[in-house]
Amino acid sequence: MRAEIISVGTEILLGQITDTNAVELGKAFALCGIDHTHRQTVGDNLDRLADALKLALSRADIVVTIGGLGPTEDDMTRDGIAAALDDPLIEDPEVVEHLKAIFERRRFPWLESQRRQAMRPSCARIIDNPNGTAPGLVCLKDGKVVIAMPGPRVEFVPMLENHVQPHLSNLGGGQTIVSRTLRIIGIGESIVEDKLHDLMTASDPTVAPYAKTGEVHIRLTTKASSREEGLTKLLPVETEARSRLGNFIYGVEDETLESVVVDLLRRRNATLATAESCTGGWLSQRITSVPGSSDVYLGGVVSYSNEVKKSLLGVKQETLDKFGAVSEECAIEMAMGVRKATGSTFGVSITGVAGPGGGTDEKPVGTVFIALATPFAVEVHQLSYPGIRETVRLRSTQSALMYLRLLLLIGVNANT
Amino acid sequence: MRAEIISVGTEILLGQITDTNAVELGKAFALCGIDHTHRQTVGDNLDRLADALKLALSRADIVVTIGGLGPTEDDMTRDGIAAALDDPLIEDPEVVEHLKAIFERRRFPWLESQRRQAMRPSCARIIDNPNGTAPGLVCLKDGKVVIAMPGPRVEFVPMLENHVQPHLSNLGGGQTIVSRTLRIIGIGESIVEDKLHDLMTASDPTVAPYAKTGEVHIRLTTKASSREEGLTKLLPVETEARSRLGNFIYGVEDETLESVVVDLLRRRNATLATAESCTGGWLSQRITSVPGSSDVYLGGVVSYSNEVKKSLLGVKQETLDKFGAVSEECAIEMAMGVRKATGSTFGVSITGVAGPGGGTDEKPVGTVFIALATPFAVEVHQLSYPGIRETVRLRSTQSALMYLRLLLLIGVNANT
Numbered sequence: 001m002r003a004e005i006i007s008v009g010t011e012i013l014l015g016q017i018t019d020t021n022a023v024e025l026g027k028a029f030a031l032c033g034i035d036h037t038h039r040q041t042v043g044d045n046l047d048r049l050a051d052a053l054k055l056a057l058s059r060a061d062i063v064v065t066i067g068g069l070g071p072t073e074d075d076m077t078r079d080g081i082a083a084a085l086d087d088p089l090i091e092d093p094e095v096v097e098h099l100k101a102i103f104e105r106r107r108f109p110w111l112e113s114q115r116r117q118a119m120r121p122s123c124a125r126i127i128d129n130p131n132g133t134a135p136g137l138v139c140l141k142d143g144k145v146v147i148a149m150p151g152p153r154v155e156f157v158p159m160l161e162n163h164v165q166p167h168l169s170n171l172g173g174g175q176t177i178v179s180r181t182l183r184i185i186g187i188g189e190s191i192v193e194d195k196l197h198d199l200m201t202a203s204d205p206t207v208a209p210y211a212k213t214g215e216v217h218i219r220l221t222t223k224a225s226s227r228e229e230g231l232t233k234l235l236p237v238e239t240e241a242r243s244r245l246g247n248f249i250y251g252v253e254d255e256t257l258e259s260v261v262v263d264l265l266r267r268r269n270a271t272l273a274t275a276e277s278c279t280g281g282w283l284s285q286r287i288t289s290v291p292g293s294s295d296v297y298l299g300g301v302v303s304y305s306n307e308v309k310k311s312l313l314g315v316k317q318e319t320l321d322k323f324g325a326v327s328e329e330c331a332i333e334m335a336m337g338v339r340k341a342t343g344s345t346f347g348v349s350i351t352g353v354a355g356p357g358g359g360t361d362e363k364p365v366g367t368v369f370i371a372l373a374t375p376f377a378v379e380v381h382q383l384s385y386p387g388i389r390e391t392v393r394l395r396s397t398q399s400a401l402m403y404l405r406l407l408l409l410i411g412v413n414a415n416t
Numbered sequence: 417m418r419a420e421i422i423s424v425g426t427e428i429l430l431g432q433i434t435d436t437n438a439v440e441l442g443k444a445f446a447l448c449g450i451d452h453t454h455r456q457t458v459g460d461n462l463d464r465l466a467d468a469l470k471l472a473l474s475r476a477d478i479v480v481t482i483g484g485l486g487p488t489e490d491d492m493t494r495d496g497i498a499a500a501l502d503d504p505l506i507e508d509p510e511v512v513e514h515l516k517a518i519f520e521r522r523r524f525p526w527l528e529s530q531r532r533q534a535m536r537p538s539c540a541r542i543i544d545n546p547n548g549t550a551p552g553l554v555c556l557k558d559g560k561v562v563i564a565m566p567g568p569r570v571e572f573v574p575m576l577e578n579h580v581q582p583h584l585s586n587l588g589g590g591q592t593i594v595s596r597t598l599r600i601i602g603i604g605e606s607i608v609e610d611k612l613h614d615l616m617t618a619s620d621p622t623v624a625p626y627a628k629t630g631e632v633h634i635r636l637t638t639k640a641s642s643r644e645e646g647l648t649k650l651l652p653v654e655t656e657a658r659s660r661l662g663n664f665i666y667g668v669e670d671e672t673l674e675s676v677v678v679d680l681l682r683r684r685n686a687t688l689a690t691a692e693s694c695t696g697g698w699l700s701q702r703i704t705s706v707p708g709s710s711d712v713y714l715g716g717v718v719s720y721s722n723e724v725k726k727s728l729l730g731v732k733q734e735t736l737d738k739f740g741a742v743s744e745e746c747a748i749e750m751a752m753g754v755r756k757a758t759g760s761t762f763g764v765s766i767t768g769v770a771g772p773g774g775g776t777d778e779k780p781v782g783t784v785f786i787a788l789a790t791p792f793a794v795e796v797h798q799l800s801y802p803g804i805r806e807t808v809r810l811r812s813t814q815s816a817l818m819y820l821r822l823l824l825l826i827g828v829n830a831n832t
Contacts, residue, residue, distance in 0.1 A: 011626065013452045015442030016635075018434060026431030036429045037464060041455035048453060055471075072609045072625060073616070105800055111606045131803045154629065154807055274697075274718070280704025281690075281697025284718045288696025291772050291805060299724035301717055302690070302700040308715035308758050312728060342724050356707055389707060 001171055002035045004060035006052050008068035008077050009151060010043035021066045021149075021156045028165045032172035034062065044074040046083070053084035057144050062171060064164070067151030069134035071117050077148055078119050078137070085141045087121040095126060095135055102133060127163045131155045136163065145171070178230025179221040182241060183251040185402050189216050195244045205237050213391065214398035215250075215257070250405060257401045258286040258293075264408035265296035270345035272404075274300030275313055275338035277325065277351040278368065283397040298342045303334065313337030324363070326351050328380050331369035335380075339373045346407070347373040348400050352383075354392045368396045372403055379403070417588055418451045420476035422468050424484035424493050425567060426459035437482045437565075437572045444576060448584040449591025449639050450478065460490040462499070469500035473560050478587060480580070483567030485550035487530050493564055494535050494553070501557045503537040511542060511551055518549060543579045547571045552579065561587065594646025595637040598657060599667040601818050605632050611660045621653050629807065630814030631666075631673070666821060673817045674702040674709075680824035681712035686761035688820070690716030691729055691754035693741065693767040694784065699813040714758045719750060729753030742767050742779050744796050747787035751796075755789045762823070763789040764816050768799075770808045784812045788819055795819070 005022050012019050022039060029036040038059065040052045049068070056063040068077030082089045095118035103110050117134045120126065127136030127147075132155035137148040147164060149156055169176075184192060189211040193200065196218065199207045205222040220237050224230035242249055251260050265272055274284045274297075281302045287293055301312045306325055309315040314337040315330055323329040331349050339347030352368030359365035366387070371380040383399055385392045421438050428435050438455060445452040454475065456468045465484070472479040484493030498505045511534035519526050533550045536542065543552030543563075548571040553564040563580060565572055600608060605627040609616060612634065615623045621638035636653050640646035658665055667676050681688055690700045690713075697718045703709055717728045722741055725731040730753040731746055739745040747765050755763030768784030775781035782803070787796040799815055801808045 010624070013442050013455060014446045015439040015444075018436060018439050020434060023431040023434050026429050028431075030430045037459050037461065038468075039429060039457035041457075043453050045453065052454075070627065071606050074624065102802065105802075107800075108604065111610065113606050113610065131807060152627065152629075154803065158804065273724075276697070278704075279701070280709075280713075281692070281700030281716065281718065284697030284720075285695070285701045288694075288718070288720060289806065289809070293696075294720055297696075297720050299718045299720040299728070300697065301728070302697065302704070302715045304700075304704060304710055304713050304715040305758075308689075312715070312717070312757060341728060342721075390705065393705075 001062065001173070002037060002060045003029050003062040003064065003168075004036070004056040005039045006049070006056055006063060006065045007039070007041045008044065008049060008065055008080075009041075010074075012041055012067075013043050019066075021151065021153065024157065024160055025064060025066065028160060028168055030177045032165065032168040033175040033177070034168060034172045044068065044076060046076045046079055049076060049080035050083040053080055053146070057084060057146070061143075062145045062147070062168070064147045064149060066149050066156065069117065069136075069148060069150045071111075071114050071133065075116065075134075078116070078121070081137070081139060081146055081148060082121045085121055085123065085139060085146065087123050087139070087141060089119045090122050091115060092118050092120050092126060095120075099133055127159060129155055129159060131158055138167070175223055175225060176227060176230065177221060178224050178227055178234065179219055180231070180234050180238065181253050182218045182220070182238065182245075182249050183255065183257075184216045184218065184245060184248050185214070185250050185257060185398070185405075186248045187216070187245075192216050192218065192245070196241060199237060199240065205234050207237065207241070214395045247406075247409065256286075256290070257398065257405065259290045261401050261404050261408065262287065262290045262293050262296055264405060265346075268345075268408060270408075271296050271298050272346045272348065273298050273338045273342040273344035275334040275347065275349040276300065276302050277304060277309070277334070277349075278354040279350045279393050279396050280304060282393055283348070283350060283400055286397055286401070298344045301338055301341070309334065312341065314340065326353055326363050326367060326369065328369055328371075328382065331371035331380050332373070332378050335371035335373035336378060345375060346404070348404055349373075350396050350400055352392070352396060354389045354396075356389060366392050368392065368399075370396065370400050370403060372407055374407065379407075417449075417478065418453060418476045419445050419478040419480065419584075420452070420472040421455045422465070422472055422479060422481045423455070423457040424460065424465060424481055424496075425457075426490075428457055428483075429459050435482075437567065437569065440573065440576060441480060441482065444581045444584055446593045448581065448588035449593050450584060450588045460484060460492060462492045462495055465492060465496035466499040469496055469562070473500060473562075477559075478561045478563070478584070480563045480565060482565050482572065485533065485552075485564060485566045487527075487532050487549065491532065491550075494532070494537070497553070497555060497562055497564060498537045501537055501539065501555060501562065503539050503555070503557060505535045506538050507531060508534050508536050508542060511536075514551075515549060543575060545571055545575060547574055554583070590641055591639050592641070592643065592646065593637060594640055594643055594650065595635050596647070596650050596654065597669055598634050598636070598654065598661075598665050599671065599673075600632045600634065600661060600664050601630070601666050601673060601814070601821075602664045603632070603661075608632050608634065608661070612657060615653060615656065621650055623653065623657070630811045663822075663825060672706070673814065673821065675706045677817050677820050677824065678703065678706045678709050678712055680821060681762075684761075684824060686824070687712055687714050688762050688764065689714045689754045689758040689760035691750040691763065691765040692716065692718050693720060693725070693750070693765075694770040695766045695809050695812050696720060698809055699764070699766060699816050702813055702817070714760050717754055717757070725750065728757065730756065740779070742769055742783060742785065744785055744787075744798065747785035747796050748789070748794050751787035751789035752794060761791060762820070764820055765789075766812050766816055768808070768812060770805045770812075772805060782808050784808065784815075786812065786816050786819060788823055790823065795823075
């Protein structure tokens, strides 16, 4: 079974966007044990797209197109597939009804041009797209499969996971690639490599590190005839890695640091509140990105100005005068203040100089203080990050979550 | 003059790496005014690579390969080019000497296998690669140009900037592509297309829409002999687009909606505070991502729990009992409350059901209320977003910024 990707879009050729959808789809082929020997990228041009499809159909069993399914005139993937398969386009009445319902719900006037998105080759069936207007298509003709997927990432990724990957898995039948990601915080990539050196030189399972902002991932990968068999092969390597890295491994697969913290809070029956200055709400944004975080997260204060630090968090004027807003003392008062204001079990605060302005000799850009207030005590950490405003802010939230996790682990380990 | 990229490497097809080299090269073609209609990606297979090269040479004047120039047996780009051009491979004695010198400098024993990297089609000349071992190649035959570049990013990028881009610029005849992006909020892609239909069917300048989450970009593009000449050609089209889209255009190029809002606040000498429920601090995170936002942004409250809505924002228990936390009434009290608590000119609030849980028949997932409190009045909007938690949250912050901008525009237009 052999597959080919055709990415459609002049903006990809011009280098205006990076084709990460094709990367995800390539991984999906590998996971499903489907060979994948070519990829083509074409601009928004009907003849070129139809030619690319014909070429792909001449050498592959499955062709997946990405993009060009929108309502505008340069969205011509439907037409290209119809031409390549020599199958007429028909309007799908159910899709028209569905599109009209979306417009009604959004209180937008209906546009006849939307009907383009309801067209499909007569041999096609529809893939639902709950995150956009254009549905996906699965076309079966002369023993070949053509799948058309939308380009916007928020539409593409769920459709891949929920519809296309299961379908590919059926088509693939045989071997599958199984991998597992361990997520590490608190030590850098070179230390991880040093500790796992011998595992990384082995050929099966393979062990590879990936450096991310403020954390490191290691991916264990093997081939097997089933996911279960693969996971069984990976287990001893994971056990060995865990014995060497211990608590530095905070999660696996898609678990985020914020979801681990929310889970630990839930297991402790504890609640959290946040007080943020330089991160401006990014920490609370990350925590509330976790579904169900309202069980443990009460809320927070973004105390960007000194007035708000005083009025909503009870930071003392004297503290601001003597030590400044970016100080150990201010961080402590912010964390204690938000704990008191909300009645939460824990309060966490961040104050720092994110840049590009505001740095001094004593407290240069990248200087950040993080405090954690508990029912019994308060701890504070001083950090110094290199990099631009965005990096300083992101890494500050990352460190705050890391310290919270360590604090919460102590209690959970003692209780379980 | 037309060009085509061939990216070589099984690891690209498997989704193990993202092909950012092709993105850079696509930008270089555009900058040099060279048309670029296709890209191919093939694995490490000699026959497939030779076929891809022949196909590319049949439709392009310039073909650039990326990757497959290393010393190992699966590096076969040199062989592929020799096969496609029907030109024998010869060993380049200068390259052999150069490689031996590198090995001596690094105190590595010489390996005869390294001689692969000194092979080149007889028609080729060498491009120096100071950042690696394999040189690049420029092959000229039958009026076609084939350029071979190494895949590692530290080798690719300098070779592109220092050698290939100047060469492409010569080939392109000194032409350059100039583009300008107009950023639109408040109307969808199909309405934009409807309003600009005739401009979008013109061939020079081209006008193309791109749908983003909660906004639309249109890109105007033309070819010219200089950036200034190009911008002059784009100006009348931009003027026409502005006359049709008016205030729906909020910015150009890389200007973000949050930076436009911060700028408008500064021009009005006004301050802002935020009260967020379902977005959990994302709105404040976006505003504070703008350097210098502390001039106008005082801070905010993330009122995730009802208790915090009451204690920090003064939302009435009666309001929560009668209308619920996701209601017009609660949104209004949140916006007025945060304005009062911080003393800001404007207060903006967001409360809604982000999902996946928490939806009801009356207020399904995606229902969001946004209120804006001013010194004189308060306005409130009810919205309904499709999609997952992340989309609902992001689009809520987008709409809040949009309403803020409209509110602020009135004042600025009156004052200027």
